[in-house]
Amino acid sequence: MLVIVVANVPPALRGRLALWLLEVRAGVYVGRLSKRNRERLWQTVIDNLGEGDAVIVTPDAKAEDGFAVRTAGANRRRPEDWDGLTLIAFHPENDAASEPDSAGGVAASGLSQ
Secondary structure: OEEEEEEOOOHHHHHHHHHHOEEEEOOEEEEOOOHHHHHHHHHHHHHOOOOOEEEEEEEOOOOOOOEEEEEEEOOOEEEEEEOOEEEEEEOOHHHHHHOOOOOOOOOOOOOOO
16 A cells, blocks of 8 residues: 655645545545556655655555655655664754755665665
């Protein structure tokens, strides 16, 4: 299963996500895609994010908790790996805006960039 949560993104991106995934709440998309399609969709999110932010949760058999978390955009909550467990660090508002994410977002739980 895959979960993507977006906030403050352009309507075109929300429409693109709705083509592939089920929108269970405003900005929360769930579904099941192959790894190839999942990566392509995540790249579409990154490319069309605008001023918004996004987080993706995907299965990861290598991770202790069984899933991986990546973020894109100026997100105050960032996943951090602590001895194999993914914890979410909450950064002050001015920190989140001053540290842009890389193209793939923040990697955690065994994901590599």
